Amino acid sequence: MERRQFLAASSIGLTATMAGCVGQSLGSDGATPDDAGSNTGVSGSDGEITVSADGDVEAEPDQAVISVGVEANGQSADAVSNDLAAGADSLRTAFDDLGIPEENVDEGQYRVYPARGRDADGFEGSHSFEVVVTDVDRVGEVIDTVVDAGADNVGGVRFTLRPETREEYRANAIDAALANADAEASHIATNRNVSLEGTTTVKTGDVDVRAYYAEPEASDAAASGGAPPTEIDAEPVTVSASVTVTYAFTAQ
DSSP states (O other), X not given: OOOOEEOOOTTOXXXXXXXXXXXXXXXXXXXXXXXXXXXOOBOXXXXXXXXXXXXXXXXXXXXXXXXXXXXXXXSSHHHHHHHHHHHHHHHHHHHHHTTOOGGGEEEEEEEEEEOOSTTOOSEEEEEEEEEEESOGGGHHHHHHHHHHTTOSEEEXXXXXXXXXXXXXXXXXXXXXXXXXXXXXHHHHHHHHTEEXXXXXXXXXXXXXXXXXXXXXXXXXXXXXXXXXXXXOOOOOEEEEEEEEEEEEEEXX
16 A cells, blocks of 8 residues: 655745855854754865755555544433433444444543524533544445444544654655755755855754545445445545755855
């Protein structure tokens, strides 16, 4: 299922500083205490070029988060609470039948409130859950099963990455950002007729995972076998990183 693709650097932010400091020596102590990443000392430079660049990597999702819940209404708050408790127990049983570990089920919002509307009376309530599914091919099965178990609402499905996968692609996204920074710096150096002598500082910015969202359309008929099972095709998610790299240069 794994697919990696380095995207074109269409969103590179660029700043270049050409400091005319002839004969200035840049050592490893030229970096500020907040500098992160590599910090290579370069001697005899004429100035610096600073480039900010982004890098994107696409990855097939290996985790999905599904929002599900039950609703109830009745003439008293106690009646609504009892119905919600029964519905929640039914969903928990469905989660167990699906083999979803308890740590992958988070209790969401629980509410009981007076019925709304001009002519409404009694009480209404809702109880929601967030379910983490580590096999994205089972998302449709999970949705159909919880609907069959009495779920009144199924929210959006968020396709994303497991923590260990996120770290792997984080490194790839930083590599892509650094490659884009190197290419931009080389272009600037050629344009300005100078020679790059090495990297003086590197700073990494936030790494972002842009999840893919899908809206399922499950039905009781699908869950009970009266219609084809729910199918949701996940699109790749994008992992993005940003870097700011400073290069020393000398005049040719």
